[in-house]
Amino acid sequence: MKSLLRKLHLIPDERALKEERRAEKAARNQVRPNARLPYADHMANLLAKNDPGTAMSLAVGGDYELMGEALRERLVRFGLQPNDYLIDVGCGSGRLAFALARSPWRDSLRYLGIDIVPEMLAFAAQKCARPGWRFELVAEPKIPETDGVAQMVCFFSVFTHLLEEESFLYLEEARRVLQPGGRIVASYLDIAEPSHWEIFEANVRSARLRQEKPMDIFLSEDFFAVWAKKLDLEILEARAPDCGQRTCILQKR
Numbered sequence: 001m002k003s004l005l006r007k008l009h010l011i012p013d014e015r016a017l018k019e020e021r022r023a024e025k026a027a028r029n030q031v032r033p034n035a036r037l038p039y040a041d042h043m044a045n046l047l048a049k050n051d052p053g054t055a056m057s058l059a060v061g062g063d064y065e066l067m068g069e070a071l072r073e074r075l076v077r078f079g080l081q082p083n084d085y086l087i088d089v090g091c092g093s094g095r096l097a098f099a100l101a102r103s104p105w106r107d108s109l110r111y112l113g114i115d116i117v118p119e120m121l122a123f124a125a126q127k128c129a130r131p132g133w134r135f136e137l138v139a140e141p142k143i144p145e146t147d148g149v150a151q152m153v154c155f156f157s158v159f160t161h162l163l164e165e166e167s168f169l170y171l172e173e174a175r176r177v178l179q180p181g182g183r184i185v186a187s188y189l190d191i192a193e194p195s196h197w198e199i200f201e202a203n204v205r206s207a208r209l210r211q212e213k214p215m216d217i218f219l220s221e222d223f224f225a226v227w228a229k230k231l232d233l234e235i236l237e238a239r240a241p242d243c244g245q246r247t248c249i250l251q252k253r
């Protein structure tokens, strides 16, 4: 009788239920290597919990105005000139662009910012509002520009969120769009740097608790040494101090 009722789906099949529960538990316990919260989801989470200005600042690491100014100063120190064409990869909500748009170079500098999150680009474009400055959405590691047109390409806190292969592809792209002598400024988390180790440890704690967060990739001078060699770029400085990260300055020959 019981099996007839089971067949007619009038009472639940205990074995099937047990199997279902076992599968659910296994899925929960499954270790997912390289699991990461996509940046667009990170942005959406921040927008759900904060006012737009705060969310847009937190999404790029906070201190929107202060840090933007510090990044602008770094670029000048690393060789940016008033009439240059700067390409800002992973420009986010425009922290650097906003500082540049308020600087005395606002009318002479040419600027392209690219990112993968439309909301951040829209915020950046509206905040900076400079004629001729472009903020463009990208879906792959490509820079929407022709060859040899730019004097500088910067990646602030971007390689941190990319797989090493993607960073390499972007470096290749940066070399393509730069004119000879043009520079790449790339900040990175350095696994050998004690203050960065604290970030790594915090990430270990998150991983243990299976908390979702954007991926942090840690690099080292060695990565840049190999990449520079493969791409025929010259390293001008490998470990320049930066606002919380290390910076590698590379030059196209």
Ligand SMILES: C[S@@+](CC[C@H](N)C(=O)[O-])C[C@H]1O[C@@H](n2cnc3c(N)ncnc32)[C@H](O)[C@@H]1O
Binding pocket: 039, 059, 060, 061, 089, 090, 091, 092, 093, 094, 095, 096, 114, 115, 116, 117, 120, 138, 140, 141, 155, 156, 157, 158, 161, 162, 166
């Ligand atoms: C920590 S934020 C830094 C933003 C900005 N560079 C700054 O310092 O204010 C990292 C940025 O990288 C962007 N990003 C992540 N993956 C990317 C990719 N594949 N191509 C371009 N940008 C990317 C994110 O959307 C985010 O805006």
